[in-house]
Amino acid sequence: MKLPASKWPQLLDELTNALNRKQFLIYVTDPDLMARLDRFGWTGRVKGTDGDYLMIIDANLAALKTDAVVEKNYSYELDATDPNNVIATVTLDYLNNAPGYADPTDPINYKFTVYRTYTRVYVPQGSELIDSQGAMLTDRHFVNGRFIPGQVDVFKELGKTVFGAFWSIEPQGQQQLSFTYRLPPAVAEQIREERYRLDWQKQSGNDEAALTLDLSFGKNVMRAVPPEEEAEWGDPHYRVISNTMLDRSFEVSF
Numbered sequence: 001m002k003l004p005a006s007k008w009p010q011l012l013d014e015l016t017n018a019l020n021r022k023q024f025l026i027y028v029t030d031p032d033l034m035a036r037l038d039r040f041g042w043t044g045r046v047k048g049t050d051g052d053y054l055m056i057i058d059a060n061l062a063a064l065k066t067d068a069v070v071e072k073n074y075s076y077e078l079d080a081t082d083p084n085n086v087i088a089t090v091t092l093d094y095l096n097n098a099p100g101y102a103d104p105t106d107p108i109n110y111k112f113t114v115y116r117t118y119t120r121v122y123v124p125q126g127s128e129l130i131d132s133q134g135a136m137l138t139d140r141h142f143v144n145g146r147f148i149p150g151q152v153d154v155f156k157e158l159g160k161t162v163f164g165a166f167w168s169i170e171p172q173g174q175q176q177l178s179f180t181y182r183l184p185p186a187v188a189e190q191i192r193e194e195r196y197r198l199d200w201q202k203q204s205g206n207d208e209a210a211l212t213l214d215l216s217f218g219k220n221v222m223r224a225v226p227p228e229e230e231a232e233w234g235d236p237h238y239r240v241i242s243n244t245m246l247d248r249s250f251e252v253s254f
Helices: 005-020 029-039 185-192
Strands: 052-060 072-077 089-098 115-124 128-133 152-156 158-168 176-181 195-201 212-214 224-225 237-243 248-253
Touching: 052 072, 052 089, 089 115, 089 158, 115 176, 128 158, 158 176, 185 195, 195 212, 212 248, 237 248
Parallel strands: 052 195, 072 212
Antiparallel strands: 052 115, 072 089, 089 176, 115 158, 128 176, 152 158, 195 248, 212 237, 224 248
């Protein structure tokens, strides 16, 4: 309340930036106002889309503040060389930089521990899971350091198909979790029309991940937004590396 009026524009800029980055969200009971806030992307609502879509959500399961020291890298590969059979693979690569521990049976300190998460990957409704690697039954330290495969849940939620799995990364450890799936006919039809759009929605509060796209269409890319680096021009692949600070859209024509 003591901030001078000359600083109010700066404050509004900071608030807008935080809203755009989903550092906090807004909910109101007035439906008209809520619809306006939806258009800005400030409510956290899952977008309705008719093209390709990707959102990755982690649920911290008694992992304390370990999110703060986990490096997250997402890669998304698309094989659309056969437009009637479009295959996507999402790979999550996490590195847990929490300090190691002396007693493997008690991997915890007051702040950091094993990174335990139930991860949900939201993709276009109608996608069909083909394969998955990295899901775990339980933490390694409960089973003498062994990796025991766990199940992948497939369900529908918020107008999307969802793949869900538990996995955990020990302190100073690195793990991968991947899902390979067939995209639905609606996305394949757009690719047959030589156009493609991917909508990426970030998890609220998660700014630290990197997103790498490698999309193969079987025809030279003619136009893309955002564009590739110039060295990548002139081939059938669309390759970009982006941060996940904001919701983003990627459009390609070929």
